[in-house]
Amino acid sequence: MIAIYARVSTEEQAQHGASLETQVAACRKHIGITVEPVQEFIDGGVSGTLLERPQLTALRQAAERGEISRLVIFDPDRLSRKLVHQLLLTEEFERRGVVLEFVNFEWQHTPEGRLFYSLRGAISEFEREKIRERTRRGWLAKAYSGQLVAGMQRYGYKYDTQTKTLAIDPVTGPVVQEIFRLAADEHLSTGKIAQRLAQQQIPSPRGTVWWRDTISKILRNPAYTGIAYVHRYDSGNHNRERHADEWIAIEVPALVTPTQWAQAREVIYHYQKIWKGRQEVPMLLRRLVYCGVCGHMMSTNIRTVKGTTYRYYFCPRRYPRKFQTVTPQGRDTLCTLPWIPADSLEEAVWHDIVKVIDDPQGWRAAQETTEHEPTGPSEDEQIAHELQRVQRSRHRLLELVRKDLITLEDAERDLKTLKGEEQRLRERQTALHTLQPSLATLIADVRTRMGPHLDSLPFATRQEIARRLINKITVSIGEDGVINAMIQFIGEPERPHQS
Ligand SMILES: [Zn+2]
Structure with missing residues (x-):
């Protein structure tokens, strides 16, 4: 139904007796001809500074029950004399799916109107932020107490719902250990490790291809020595690390010894140096x-x-x-x-x-x-022919992504390669x-x-x-x-x- 809300205070009633009727008439005119039932909620002789008004309360209850589709009011002052109350009520009605209309209020064309609406926007933003903050704080409190929330996943571990901690995953845990063994003991590069895992038909964390990056990330992750950090990266930008003071350390079962971890680190560093040196090897006829x-x-x-x-x-x-x-x-x-x-x-x-x-x-x-x-x-x-090929490969990749056959993340690497290739061709x-x-x-x-x-x-x-x-x-x-x-x-x- 459509609701009309009207209100006058005792003084207003004394001054202009017809005020209530004027408001209702203006609202009815605003609604026009409708097949929907219209109900009036009228508070006579009640101050606009109070929220406790019999008809306003009835209106809010009806809105809560989802009975009201539209609410028509003469101006925001009728709702309340206090801006904060105006804002809170508006927010409440809109949250309940009520379309709010003021007859005599040009919010787009008056400074008051614009202020009202921008404040309203800020308030709902504030509400959302508060909810987010509450969720995050609850999560942090859990993390501080040494318990991990179920959503937290780390390759090599699985969440134990009984103890609410991370336990070694019997399937992926040994894979992590094997990766460290190949690096630390066999001194293999990340590319070679990826090859070995593929040969042994071990699925990657995403179940697809073992990328060198994935191996490298695992080898660099100190969590596998027994200490995991949460709250380490900015929630807005996952690449930005927070200050180390903000990290929260959680004990997890160790998959590798600190010595193995350090050895693997050295191997990565060794290959990085070689790789850098390789880029500098002069080729007289490169790209000719x-x-x-x-x-x-x-x-x-x-x-x-x-x-x-x-x-x-x-x-x-x-x-x-x-x-x-x-x-x-x-x-x-x-x-x-x-x-x-x-x-x-x-x-x-x-x-x-x-x-x-x-x-x-x-x-x-x-x-x-x-x-x-x-x-x-x-x-x-x-x-020109090569450029067409690059274009076709790109379409094919995007098609695979669209069909969910590969993840966008996996496709990105190839898209990047294609982009580089295209750039070189265009330069030439x-x-x-x-x-x-x-x-x-x-x-x-x-x-x-x-x-x-x-x-x-x-x-x-x-x-x-x-x-x-x-x-x-x-x-x-x-x-x-x-x-x-x-x-x-x-x-x-x-x-x-x-x-
Ligand atoms: Zn050839």
């Missing part, structure tokens, strides 16, 4: 070398055997990508190009670069007498379109700047020259096992080269 079998841009890698470092270019399509089906034939077939030792490839390419710089005319003449095979798609076309695309000066101009520039001592140039300079002169190097292996490198200089068609 393409696979002669499948056409993909080649990646680089290093291997260290007995203290000697070997650098390689390899085709990433030798290895199956995640979510890619590998068919015995067709374009998803894995690539067969073996790893190419970087030293010999770079030496051969540099030899060619020097030849071209020393004698561009001679090189050009030699090139004109050579018969060209059809050059195939240009790099530009290949980049821009470079192709902006850096197309004639080869002769480039060579002349390099000659004047470098002089005759091309072979004694520092690495960074040689790399810059290679990047400025070469568009693309296509590598393949001949039937005799010899590496073929086809160098395409900027602005020139491809030509074969024997190394």
Whole structure:
């Protein structure tokens, strides 16, 4: 039903006798024609500073029973003379699903109205905050007393409803111990540990893939030595740590000894250092070398055997990508190009670069007498093709997320990789379109700047020259096992080269 509330105080009644009727009439006019029953709640001769008013109480009770859909009042003063009461009552009615309407109150157009409404918003926000605070305090009190709330989950443990504590999980607990053993005793990297677990078909905490990050997080978690911390991260931003004073330590059964934990830490640190060093290994032709079998841009890698470092270019399509089906034939077939030792490839390419710089005319003449095979798609076309592939992979991932086949979190890593790949492709695309000066101009520039001592140039300079002169190097292996490198200089068609 629709309710009308009207009120006058004793003084108001004495001053304007018709006031109550005026209010009710205005409210009825506001409601207009309706099929819903309308009920009047009228407090005559009652002060607006009190909340204890017979008809107001009846109205609030009716609202509580859910009988009222709309409440029409002449202005907020009728509800109460006190702003706080106005706010509390409004809040109460709205909480009960009552639509509140004032006839003579333009909250959008008057300063009072705007103040009223903003205060009202602040009050309901305050109420919500108070509820949240109460919940959190209850949770903290439990944590302080050494008990954990049931919602708290940690890999390797399970919540014991009897003792209200964490106990070692008979299934995942040993997995944690195995991870620490592989790191501390076998000195395996997080990637290798992930491989081992996958080989043993042990499901990850999320039941999907073992990521290096997951392993790393487990190995860094001090909780496994017997002390877990709660209240450690900001509730709003889970990456922000609170001040250590605020953390609450809880004793849990230890899964590893502090020594094992420290050893694992050292192993992680060791691999981190190697990884950082690896990034700095110079590759003269990074992102210039393409696979002669499948056409993909080649990646680089290093291997260290007995203290000697070997650098390689390899085709990433030798290895199956995640979510890619590998068919015995067709374009998803894995690539067969073996790893190419970087030293010999770079030496051969540099030899060619020097030849071209020393004698561009001679090189050009030699090139004109050579018969060209059809050059195939240009790099530009290949980049466009690759960009389409990235786009398709992204759609496929999002489709998997949409179908709940993988979690968004798991997909994020791959999306990030795709984004990086796309960015590199776009950069190369821009470079192709902006850096197309004639080869002769480039060579002349390099000659004047470098002089005759091309072979004694520092690495960074040689790399810059290679990047400025070469568009693309296509590598393949001949039937005799010899590496073929086809160098395409900027602005020139491809030509074969024997190394
Ligand atoms: Zn390939």
